[in-house]
Amino acid sequence: MIEDLIYIAKEAGEIIRQAHGTRFSIEIKSNNVKNLVTEVDKKSEKTITDFIRKKYPSHSILAEEGGETKSSSEYLWVIDPLDGTTNFAHGLPIFSVSIGLQYKGETVAGVVYDVMRDVIYSAEKGSGAFENGKKISVNSNEIIEESLLVTGFPYNVAENPEKVFERFIEMLKVARAVRRLGSAAIDFCYVANGVFDGFWEVHLNPWDICAGKLIVEEAGGKVTDFTGNQISIFNKTILSTNGKIHNRMIELLNSV
Numbered sequence: 476m477i478e479d480l481i482y483i484a485k486e487a488g489e490i491i492r493q494a495h496g497t498r499f500s501i502e503i504k505s506n507n508v509k510n511l512v513t514e515v516d517k518k519s520e521k522t523i524t525d526f527i528r529k530k531y532p533s534h535s536i537l538a539e540e541g542g543e544t545k546s547s548s549e550y551l552w553v554i555d556p557l558d559g560t561t562n563f564a565h566g567l568p569i570f571s572v573s574i575g576l577q578y579k580g581e582t583v584a585g586v587v588y589d590v591m592r593d594v595i596y597s598a599e600k601g602s603g604a605f606e607n608g609k610k611i612s613v614n615s616n617e618i619i620e621e622s623l624l625v626t627g628f629p630y631n632v633a634e635n636p637e638k639v640f641e642r643f644i645e646m647l648k649v650a651r652a653v654r655r656l657g658s659a660a661i662d663f664c665y666v667a668n669g670v671f672d673g674f675w676e677v678h679l680n681p682w683d684i685c686a687g688k689l690i691v692e693e694a695g696g697k698v699t700d701f702t703g704n705q706i707s708i709f710n711k712t713i714l715s716t717n718g719k720i721h722n723r724m725i726e727l728l729n730s731v
C-alpha cells in the first residue's frame with residue numbers, strides 16, 4: 476500500500492504546488508486569527524479521501540479538515556492535507572502533505588511529501604525510512620551544544636501553554652541554534668534524515684504526528700513525550716530526536 480500513499484500524496488501536492496503564488500480564499504478557523512484554512516487545504520484533502528473511498532471503501536479516515544469517517548475496518552488513514560498552512564497562505568514555500576496508515580492501532584506506513592522540494596519521505600513498519608527512495612538515518616551527534624533543533628508553536632501560543640516560551644528560551648540558550656519551519660511533518664523528516672538533532676512541540680494533532688513519527692523511528696530515532704514515555708499519535712506533546720540527545724533534552728525541557 477505504500478505505493479498508494481506515495482501516489483496520492485504527490486497528486487495532492489501537485490494541486491498545492493499549482494496554487495502556490497496564486498490567489499485563493501483563506502478562512503479563519505475556530506475564531507483565532509492565527510489559525511487558517513484555505514480552499515487548497517480542502518481541495519487537497521478531497522483528492523486524498525476520494526482516492527481512499529474509491530479504492531478502500533471499508534477503511535476509516537481521520538483527516539484534519541473533514542473530521543472522521545468511522546467504520547469497523549482495522550485500517551485507519553490519518554491525513555494532514557496541507558501541513559504548514561500559514562506558510563502556504565503567506566507564500567513561504569515550506570509545506571507538506573502528510574499521510575499515515577494505521578492497522579489495528581499501529582502505524583504501518585507513513586509518507587510526507589515536501590511539496591516545493593518535490594521530496595517524498597516514506598516508511599513502512601520494520602523496513603527503514605527513505606527520502607526519494609534512498610535510505611536515511613538520524614545523525615549521531617551526542618552533544619546538545621552542537622545541535623540544530625527545531626520546534627513549533629500552537630495557535631494559542633499567546634497564552635503560553637505548557638511553558639512554551641520558557642522552554643524555547645532554555646533550548647535557545649543551550650543548543651547551537653533553534654529553527655521554526657512551520658510544518659511539523661517536515662520537522663520530523665529533517666530529524667529522520669539527520670539535518671536536525673531534535674524536535675519538540677506541544678498541542679500537536681494526530682495528523683501532524685502519524686507519518687512523521689514512523690519515519691523518525693524507522694530512521695533509528697526516538698519519539699516520546701517530555702518525560703520519555705512512549706506515545707500514541709493521540710498524544711499532544713512530542714519530543715523527537717536522534718536518540719543520543721534525548722535524555723539531555725528531557726532534562727532541559729523539564730528544568731523550567
Ligand code: IPD
Nearest residue numbers: 557558559560627628657658659
Ligand atoms: C501546523 C504546523 C506547524 C505547527 C502547528 C500545526 P497546519 O499545522 O504543523 O508547524 O507548529 O502546531 O498546527 O495547521 O499548518 O496543518
Ligand code: CA
Nearest residue numbers: 555558559683
Ligand atoms: Ca498540521
Ligand code: CA
Nearest residue numbers: 539555557558
Ligand atoms: Ca493542515
